[in-house]
Amino acid sequence: MITFSQVTKTFGDDQPALEDISFHIEPSELAVVTGPSGSGKTTIVKLLTKEYLPSAGEIVFDQRPLSEVPPGLVHHHRRQIGVAFQDYRLLDDLNVWENVALALSIISKPVDEIERRVTDLLDLVKLTDKAMLFPKQLSGGEAQRVAIARALSTGPKLIIADEPTGNLDVDTSKSIATLLTKINSLGTTVLITTHDPVILDELAGYKHLELKNGQLVKGASQPPSPAAPPEDSADVQPTKSDQPAKSAKSAKSDKQHETDQADTEQTTTDQTDQPDTSNSGSGSLIGKLSKLLSKSADNLAGDTNDDAVNDPEPPTKGSSSSQHSNRAKKPTKTTKQKS
Numbered sequence: 001m002i003t004f005s006q007v008t009k010t011f012g013d014d015q016p017a018l019e020d021i022s023f024h025i026e027p028s029e030l031a032v033v034t035g036p037s038g039s040g041k042t043t044i045v046k047l048l049t050k051e052y053l054p055s056a057g058e059i060v061f062d063q064r065p066l067s068e069v070p071p072g073l074v075h076h077h078r079r080q081i082g083v084a085f086q087d088y089r090l091l092d093d094l095n096v097w098e099n100v101a102l103a104l105s106i107i108s109k110p111v112d113e114i115e116r117r118v119t120d121l122l123d124l125v126k127l128t129d130k131a132m133l134f135p136k137q138l139s140g141g142e143a144q145r146v147a148i149a150r151a152l153s154t155g156p157k158l159i160i161a162d163e164p165t166g167n168l169d170v171d172t173s174k175s176i177a178t179l180l181t182k183i184n185s186l187g188t189t190v191l192i193t194t195h196d197p198v199i200l201d202e203l204a205g206y207k208h209l210e211l212k213n214g215q216l217v218k219g220a221s222q223p224p225s226p227a228a229p230p231e232d233s234a235d236v237q238p239t240k241s242d243q244p245a246k247s248a249k250s251a252k253s254d255k256q257h258e259t260d261q262a263d264t265e266q267t268t269t270d271q272t273d274q275p276d277t278s279n280s281g282s283g284s285l286i287g288k289l290s291k292l293l294s295k296s297a298d299n300l301a302g303d304t305n306d307d308a309v310n311d312p313e314p315p316t317k318g319s320s321s322s323q324h325s326n327r328a329k330k331p332t333k334t335t336k337q338k339s
């Protein structure tokens, strides 16, 4: 799913934020990246989302080199990756339900599909009863669960949680780690960065990459050797980790996972449907969205920086049918705490 091959990232004349790192993460794998503050964890995340471009080396995501993703299609690439940040980055003016629905609304998913999906996601993160609350009314753990549900909303191939427990107490941190293993057990590739030993302990047995001063001191894969003769090629497997990481299935047996039926289908986000603004209870969301669209686009894209790739194109309109059933559970949106 992810291959970093001899990737270096430098900012100006500073010491490299990442230096010649190579690793591989399989589809449906859960990997934990640890390292002290400043060791390069977030830089890996931003390279994956193409907010940063590597100074050297190549990154392959889902079999495609990121260098081949043109600036005009970066938005499409980013839709395959859901990111949950340490500071949650929820929109204060939207309630829990609306925060999770936001990305789906932006890509014009039909309202019945949005309602079905948000219902399932809030069930997954156990926040159904808080759907009408606003971010300021949530605990840190609840806010992070909303951020994770939002990251999952468009059915990404990869979920990244960047220091998801940085602001949380030990028990809440453990519950977030458990939630992420559960999401992984349902088939999504998961990448977690942390400097929290509690999380690492909780995720013992999963793939572990350790950074120190921008260098990968644990979990590195062998870079390809251009000088290697063909008969030696069996020793050189740039796309394989040297460490047998647990797959979602094998790691799952170590932990007790719940078996809730969450909808983790891969939403084909490049096949957008016609906006459906029919009277389904989400009309106020659509209205808010038109006001918040520019703000939310910034929020979803994360930090901007000098290497950021512009993402000017709207989602591609596809031919996906709008034949969606109305079997969706209606959200229990009865009272609004704030209009």
Ligand code: ADP
Pocket: 011, 016, 017, 035, 036, 037, 038, 039, 040, 041, 042, 043, 044, 305, 306
């Ligand atoms: P971590 O997430 O492990 O705390 P980061 O990846 O954020 O570390 O940062 C690694 C190094 O790269 C740090 O020295 C940081 O100052 C530097 N760095 C990250 N982003 C930028 C940037 N946009 N400009 C300059 N330096 C940066």
Ligand code: MG
Pocket: 041, 042, 043, 162, 163
């Ligand atoms: Mg960081």
